[in-house]
Amino acid sequence: AQSVSQHNHHVILSEAASLELGCNYSYGGTVNLFWYVQYPGQHLQLLLKYFSGDPLVKGIKGFEAEFIKSKFSFNLRKPSVQWSDTAEYFCAVSAGSSASKIIFGSGTRLSIRP
Amino acid sequence: KAGVTQTPRYLIKTRGQQVTLSCSPISGHRSVSWYQQTPGQGLQFLFEYFSETQRNKGNFPGRFSGRQFSNSRSEMNVSTLELGDSALYLCASSRPGLAGGGNEQFFGPGTRLTVL
Numbered sequence: 001a002q003s004v005s006q007h008n009h010h011v012i013l014s015e016a017a018s019l020e021l022g023c024n025y026s027y028g029g030t031v032n033l034f035w036y037v038q039y040p041g042q043h044l045q046l047l048l049k050y051f052s053g054d055p056l057v058k059g060i061k062g063f064e065a066e067f068i069k070s071k072f073s074f075n076l077r078k079p080s081v082q083w084s085d086t087a088e089y090f091c092a093v094s095a096g097s098s099a100s101k102i103i104f105g106s107g108t109r110l111s112i113r114p
Numbered sequence: 115k116a117g118v119t120q121t122p123r124y125l126i127k128t129r130g131q132q133v134t135l136s137c138s139p140i141s142g143h144r145s146v147s148w149y150q151q152t153p154g155q156g157l158q159f160l161f162e163y164f165s166e167t168q169r170n171k172g173n174f175p176g177r178f179s180g181r182q183f184s185n186s187r188s189e190m191n192v193s194t195l196e197l198g199d200s201a202l203y204l205c206a207s208s209r210p211g212l213a214g215g216g217n218e219q220f221f222g223p224g225t226r227l228t229v230l
Contacts, residue, residue: 034218043222044221046220090156090157100147100169101147102147104159106156
């Protein structure tokens with residue numbers, strides 16, 4: 001069964017700092033990878049997704065993620081964070097013939113100091 | 115285009131009761147998935163319905179069930195509620211796609227269930 005690990009439970013950064021959130025998954029076959037964000041009091045929304053092709057994926061609000069197949073990783077990056085990026089971030093994977101079944105990581109809470 | 119809607123938004127029940135939650139997907143979306151979100155367990159997949167059929171199922175006891183109607187609206191039911199069922203229940207819809215596709219899921223605001 002596939003699983004997703006997010007290494008950082010809570011990250012605190014100052015504005016303009018660079019961000020990298022780790023995500024590793026376990027599954028040997030073809031995967032679809034996602035990063036979702038949940039801003040305080042708001043719905044879960046998609047930041048970016050990887051299905052195939054270029055392993056460097058660009059999403060909304062300046063976020064990007066790189067799929068490294070050999071490392072089973074899909075880390076999320078942003079060169080310069082803003083206070084408005086304060087949110088919980090979830091890495092997720094779906095795989096194979098169960099592509100509509102999405103397995104989420106435990107989430108990383110990001111706090112940005114103004 | 116209207117987003118995914120869930121009703122009710124908040125619900126308080128007592129142990130042993132049953133509850134039914136409703137989800138209306140985005141127009142044109144035929145796949146509806148349900149998730150349970152708790153502080154301790156995070157987001158856990160319950161099940162997914164497509165064209166009125168359960169297509170995928172997570173690792174939850176049989177007390178958790180669902181169904182989908184011909185208009186793609188979905189309901190989930192939890193019987194014999196336990197304290198541990200207190201959670202935010204999220205519904206997500208996606209466009210029709212092949213089983214191997216990785217369609218983006220759009221999430222609703224959730225139903226906050228409290229079991230006393």
